[in-house]
Amino acid sequence: MNENERFEKILEKVQKAPRYTGGEMNTAVKEWDDCPLHFGFCFPDTYEVGMSHLGLKILYGLINREEWSLCERFFMPWTDMIALMKEENLPLLSTESRHxxxxFDVIGFTLQYEMSYTxxxxxxDMGGIPLEGKDRGESDPIVVAGGPCAFNPEPLADFIDAxxxxxxxxxxxxxxxxILERKQKGLSRKxxxxxxANLEGVYVPSFYDVEYDASGIITGIHPNTPGVPETIRKRVVTDLNQTYxxxxxxxxxxxxxxxxxxxxxxxGCTRGCxxxxxxxxxxPVRERSLEKLIDLSEKLVASTGYEEISLSSLSSGDYTCLPELIRELMRRMKDKRVSISLPSLRIDSVLKESLEETQQVKKTSLTFAPEAGTQRMRDVINKGVTESDLLEKVRDAFEGGWSSVxxxxxxxxxxxxxxxxxGIADLARKVVEEYFRVPRERRAKGLRVTVSASTFVPKPFTPFQWAAQDTIPEIIRKQDHLKKVLNIKGVNFNWHEPYVxxxxxxxxxxxxRIGRVLLTAYRLGCILDGWTETFRFDTWMEAFKACGLDPAFYANRERGRDEILPWDHIDSGITKQFLWHEKEKSEQAVTTKDCRKGCNGCGLQRWKGVCGYANPRSV
Amino acid sequence: MRILAVFEKSERIRHIGHLDIQRSMQRGLRRSGLPVAYSNGFNPHILITFASALSTGACGQREIMDVTMAEPTDAEVFLAKMNRAMPPELHLKEARAVDDRHPALMGSLRAASYDLMVYDSQEAALLNSAIPLMMDQPSIPAMRKTKTALKECDIKPLIYSLSGEGQHIRAMLALTEKEACKPGMLMEALAGAAGLKEPVRFLTTRTGLFGENTEGNLAPLELL
Structure with missing residues (x-):
């Protein structure tokens, strides 16, 4: 049996075979031999997750649009598929042409979530590519990565070439x-x-050395190759209307x-949470024009047949012409029976009028993100939302016929x-009260308030990048406390295990050094760590131990102002000085205003013409 | 008016289940821009029915769907617009306009023809030679899966024709709302007759759906 026949054979045995079979509407039908450059877009999680990701769709279209390049997809197979592939000795194949x-010439991973690294x-490994960049030869593809987690590339420095x-x-x-030039002119890998490395926004980790002191704190990050930049400045597309x-x-x-x-x-978002x-x-925040969005939505509806459009951004409620946009989309989509949804609805921004219009086609549950239970805590995190804002919006929603929040x-x-x-429980209780305040004949039946609490993870390039995370026992204690106080009729409480x-x-x-831990954990069998059923915390701890590293050094240690952070050579546009200033303000529960109300001097003003709200004097 | 359309479900997407095929057709209809009719009610949906659900894992050469149109639509226009709107894996082959009073497909369905491709040629040869043997028996017991249990039944009256050639076994099997002989039941019985111990690996392709013409003979459902 050839490779394809063996693949077909295991498809008969696997759960959810459609994950692996492709042939979907609007997937590339380009001929392999017609394109000199082959790009393998890898989403390091299952098909269902990957196919929900906007970035995949943008880059897939963008690469396939060029006549000289072809893009095909790879997803992480589920455990049953992995076992069957091993049994048949089959490599990981692309979804489209099964190559x-x-x-491929380039393998590109999108980094959305750290728990996808294994x-x-x-x-x-399944693709037959040496895991570490240093072991790759002239015939191996160049392995690249991008996405939000690429801003701290260091844990993956050993595995990703650029x-x-x-x-x-x-x-x-x-x-x-x-990379096409490499192929056509026979450039060496190096x-x-x-x-x-000379392209703006591209970081090649093997051209940099990192030094540590005895306690494991970084003492320096330096280029080891002439001609590569000291710091890598992120890429910014300035005009979304001109962007693919x-x-x-x-x-x-x-x-x-x-x-x-x-x-x-x-x-982008101007809130500064x-x-x-x-x-x-x-x-910075960049908006697509209303005209462009209307045009895109009509084309996308015609080319996909989808029944729903969701307006996507970090803070859709802040879009300047949101009511006009929603009204116009409603008008054009009503006959086509397409509904419009606003996923990341901020509680202080969407107009009541818009809410009523959304419901005209389809009613879904409304999501609010107060993030914290008390005003003090919301001021600490600079979530500029008050309790009365929230309750007012919830009241509008209940009066508008929603019953699920x-x-x-x-x-x-x-x-x-x-x-x-x-404070979280108080807020939930007040939301329930708002529902019962609406007269019975005017409110929808079946109140459902779902409270979800996730455990805070300090992230690079935020004012909390120096902060210690609560220890696991402390998180468990807090979650138990929440379970107790949230035992309220009409309220459902969801939480996650603290280990992830x-x-x-x-x-x-x-x-x-975390790269060693990743590799060890993988060798010990850790994969699909984002899934409860496959996450193996003990094995991860074993991997840390085997590498002689203490996880608490990374998670639970507060960093000092002058400590060199592993991502200090990456310039996100925001200065470290601004972030430290924000950290100090947070400790005093002092808020920072929305950038739209005036420049706060985050650092982007250094880059001329990039941010529309920047004030050059605030350098 | 309604359109009866014959379509193909390709080998590549044979693991897609019936509900997903239905949704894909609905989205295809939406992409086509054709004037399809929607149901009334809170969640309007396109008025589309399928003559028969095709099992997950099976290919279909001549599957049939029935689409209610909101405006009179030419069958050729329907075919052309739909084929521009569908992936090659769900290609439409024919379309025919019918009156609203045309009987529902599902009720007229009597049988389906199948091509069962046996992957192993030695097994195929054994199965082929077992066909006359099995068909000579007064009854052919087989196991029918119900929602809760396995039930023994006689599939002999449900097999209208059966022949084999090379790796392909071709069969015409009863398929109505009340009773059906699934290809799996047939192949299990045939494997038993051939003395094969292991389950046979084969690829199912449903090649046509049939109803009864005025003379009482089986005839392609889409032409009735």
Whole structure:
């Protein structure tokens, strides 16, 4: 039996075979031999998760649009598939043409979540590619990565040849051109990497050395190769209207997590919530024009047949012409029976009027993210929302016919006390009261208030990047406390085990030495760590031990102001000085205003013309 | 008016289940821009029915769907627009406009024809030679899966024709709302007759759906 026949054979035995079979609407039908450059886009998690990801759809369209490059997808197989592939000695194959990974010229991973890192190793391994960059030869593909977690590339420095930092749209094509040159002119791997290192926003970790002191604290990060930059400045696309956005996106046969059109209305956020890494990394805020969005949504509806459009951004409620946009989309989509949803609804921004319009087509549950239970705590994290804001919006929602509300909170925030946790229960109780305040005949039946609490994970490039995470026993104590106080009729409480959050804290602020832990954990059998059924915390701890590293050094240690952080050579646009200032303000529960109300001097003003709200005097 | 359309479910997507095929067709109809009719009610959906659900894992050469249109639509226009809107894996082959009073497909369905491709040619030869042997028996016991249990039944009256050639076994099997002989039941019985101990690996392709014409003979459902 040939490779394809053996693959077909195992498909008969595997659960959810459609994950692996491809052939979806709008997936590339380019001929392998027609394109000189083959890009393997790897999503290091399952098909259902990967096919819900907007970045995949943007880059997939962007690479396939160029006549000289072809992009095919790879996903992380589930454990049953991995076992069957091993049995048949089959390599990881692309979803489209079923070419093995090692036949591609570039392998690109998107880094959305630290807990997917062992999947990267597993995919490379199954793809027949040496796991470590230093072991790759002239015939091996160049392995690249991008996405939000690339801002701290160090834990993956041993495995990824080049990182793309920041917005991917422009740098993607530039990077592919260099790799095409490698192929056509026969550039050596090293020469190719050196050329890549000279592209703005590209970081080649093997050209940098890191030194540590005896306690494991970094004493220096320096280039070891002439001609590479001291710091790597992230890429920013300045005008979203001029930036590529797909007009056709793949439509899976089976239901995936987000099975709808995602319309990115803007990028970035001006709120400055201090816990939020995306809010810092994706600065500055850039909006797509109303005309462009209407045009895109009509094209996407026509090319996909989807029944739903969700307006996507970090803070859709802040989009300047949101009511106009929603009204116009409603008007045009009503006859096409397409509903509009606003996923990250901020409680202080969306107009009542818009809410009523959303419901005209379809009613879903409303999500609010107060993040913390007391005003003091919300001031610490700079979540500029008050209790009365929240209750007013909830009242509007209940009066508008909603009966299902989700409230998102975090536990373990810096300076948090039990009083702040009790505040979460108070808020939930007040939401329930608002429901019963609406006369019975006017409110929808079946009140459901879902309170979700996730454990705070300090992230690089946020004012909390120096902070210690609560220890596991302390998190468990706080969660038990929440379970007790949230035993309220009509309220459901969801929480997560603290172990994943602890590990996430270790990896997200990890240095290069964490790479050894990743490799060891993978060798010991850790994969699919983002899934409860496959996560093996004890094995991870074993890996730390085997590498002689203490996870608490990464998760539970407070860093000093002058400590060199593993990502200090990456310039996210935000200065360390600004972040430290924000950290100090947070300790006094002093808020910082929204950038739209005036420049706060985050550092982006150093880059001329990048941020529309920047004041050059605030340098 | 309604359109009866014959489509193919390709080998590549044979593991896609019936509900997902239904949804894919609905999205295809939405992409086509054709004037399809929607149901009334809170969550309107496209008025589309399928003559028969095709099992997960099976390919279909001539599957049939029935789409209610909101405006009169030419069958050729329907075919052309749909094929622009569908992936090659779900290609439409024919379309025919029918009156609203045309009987529902599901009720007229009597049988389906199958091509069962046996992967192992030695097994195929054994199965082929067992066909006359099995068909000579007064009854052919087989196990039918119900929702809760396995039930023994006689599939002989449900097999309308059966032949084998090379790796392919071709069969016409009863398929109505009340009773059906699934390809798996047939192959299990045939493997038993051939003295094979291990389950046979084969690829199922449903090649056509049949109803009864005025003379009482089986005829392609889409033409009735």
């Amino acid at each position: 093995p990974m090692h036949e 999947n990267i190793l597993a995919m490379l 990182f793309m930092i920041g917005d991917g749209e422009d740098v993607m094509t530039e990077l592919n051109r260099v 020469e190719c990497l050196r050329k890549l 956005y797909p007009e056709e996106i793949p439509v899976p046969y089976t239901e995936v997590v987000f099975d709808r059109i995602m319309l990115e209305i803007m990028r 201090r816990f939020c890494q995306a809010g810092m990394l994706y600065r 989700k409230l998102y909170f975090m536990d373990g925030l810096p300076t948090e006390t039990d009083e702040d946790l009790d 959050s602890f590990l996430e804290a270790c990896v997200s602020r990890g240095d290069r």
